[in-house]
Amino acid sequence: MIKHSLITALLCLLAAPAFAQTTIIHAGKMIDVESGKVLQDQYIFVEDGVITNIGTKADVKAAKKDSAVKFIDLSKMTVLPGLSDSHVHLTSDGKTHGYKTLGVSLPRATINGVMNAEKTLMAGFTSVRNLGAPGFADIALMNAVDDGDVIGPRIIPAGRSLGITGGHCDSNLLPHKYKDKAGGGADGPWGVRTKVRENNKYGAKVIKFCGTGGVLSTGTKIGAQQYSFVEMKAIVDEAALLGLKVAVHAHGEDGINTAIRAGVDSVEHASFISDAGIKAAKERGTYLSMDIYVSDYILSEGEEAGILEESLAKERTVGKKQRERFQAAVRSGVNIAYGTDAGVYPHGLNARQLSYMVKWGMRPVQAVQTATIGNATLFGMQDKTGSISVGKFADIIAVDGDPLADIKELEDVDFVMKGGVVYKD
Ligand SMILES: [Zn+2]
CATH class of the missing domain: 3.20.20.140 (Metal-dependent hydrolases)
Structure with a gap:
């Protein structure tokens, strides 16, 4: 019994930092698909796979005191929802x-x-x-x-x-x-x-x-x-x-x-x-x-x-x-x-279809919206995914160019996070 609880306590100790860890993504440019606007220098806070805050530099300063915080620098990139x-x-x-x-x-x-x-x-x-x-x-x-x-x-x-x-x-x-x-x-x-x-x-x-x-x-x-x-x-x-x-x-x-x-x-x-x-x-x-x-x-x-x-x-x-x-x-x-x-x-x-949609009448941001918040709404998942918003899954991608100037940038995605886990960097 004692042995069992000791192991449990040890496991909890080991597991605790992983669960409590905050990741902060510095997005140089971020496409807000809900407003259709591009926002500069956004700080996306991710915890347990979910976006918990889109904060300011002051928030980042406060968070920096915690050594468990992990930073992802996408300051030279355009960040958008998966x-x-x-x-x-x-x-x-x-x-x-x-x-x-x-x-x-x-x-x-x-x-x-x-x-x-x-x-x-x-x-x-x-x-x-x-x-x-x-x-x-x-x-x-x-x-x-x-x-x-x-x-x-x-x-x-x-x-x-x-x-x-x-x-x-x-x-x-x-x-x-x-x-x-x-x-x-x-x-x-x-x-x-x-x-x-x-x-x-x-x-x-x-x-x-x-x-x-x-x-x-x-x-x-x-x-x-x-x-x-x-x-x-x-x-x-x-x-x-x-x-x-x-x-x-x-x-x-x-x-x-x-x-x-x-x-x-x-x-x-x-x-x-x-x-x-x-x-x-x-x-x-x-x-x-x-x-x-x-x-x-x-x-x-x-x-x-x-x-x-x-x-x-x-x-x-x-x-x-x-x-x-x-x-x-x-x-x-x-x-x-x-x-x-x-x-x-x-x-x-x-992603190849995006440029066809632009060629056949959509603005680039509209095409991006169909493949993010639009689809999420069709799936009935708009509360969980489809935009970079507090409370949603951290499904986030990034490209080094500007996809709203050249939609084909999205055919070569450089960074992929799903549910707070980085799959491609
Ligand atoms: Zn089919």
Whole structure:
């Protein structure tokens, strides 16, 4: 008994400084994404992974008396909140498409996820929504990151994407005799409700479903609606009962409009969204998560990666049109998320889309806002992350240039902190 308490006391003694330690970051320039302003010489106080103060030089002087305080000098850099991607597939990579995907086992896909999670964090992305993975691999990944066993961003996993039989979220590569069917396949209002409940049972934190055909699936028409209004409404209602948000994959106008009416939180791709669709999204507060970079990768590298001609032909009809609709969306003032579909192209390049968003109508600070406070709000995590504010997680990145003068600076992030832990310096 005595021995036990002695050990406990010793452990407490050893552990105490680590927990009580304050880290102070001197940010030469800091982008305040809530006001859109750049602040000079800010001192960010971090304790137990959380921002406890954004102080003055006097606060720093007082803190300096405590020898346990650790200083991080980013006085020559621009500091901003960790970035976020609302649409990734960590278990996929950009080099494996089409029939090549049939050779990837679930354990192999999970190992891909481990590697890609680290690449994503090192690129400055401290939180992501993983919109679809086989066999709940993304949920295992989230748990491994949260347990500190794997290096990666905060992950909001969808588990299996729901989809109609033969739709974009089904597997349609093999003939009937192989009886191949995606795990998220479900039809009818009760079928989809059951699937939502299963995803929730195994740990999904968001629900994703396919509301139209898509580029990378075989046998689907990109603009054609998948799921009726009744089925979409059943998905959204069931998810709401379970406290989960809903993301819909949708390219075509009818699928987009029907999903917005059913009450989804975000429309992924939104390639052919009409003016009426943008208006409806704006009225309801629906986010548009438009992946306007990926087209360039698909059309330049896709064939070698195994993307089928059928898919390349579809992409040729989407890319430019989607960018034009993105421009219209920006002008309208509708909520825009930062979603890239990383996994279709290599992870770690998530920031490449920022310059496309600037080229197609956003001010640089607006693009940064979509990838920080905007996404955090879509995820329902705006009280915990998305800006450098007291009470939020210390998810902080820095670059040596000025990203508001050249947004491409964010493609090469020099400093990454997540939850107060420095991963890249
Ligand atoms: Zn996707």
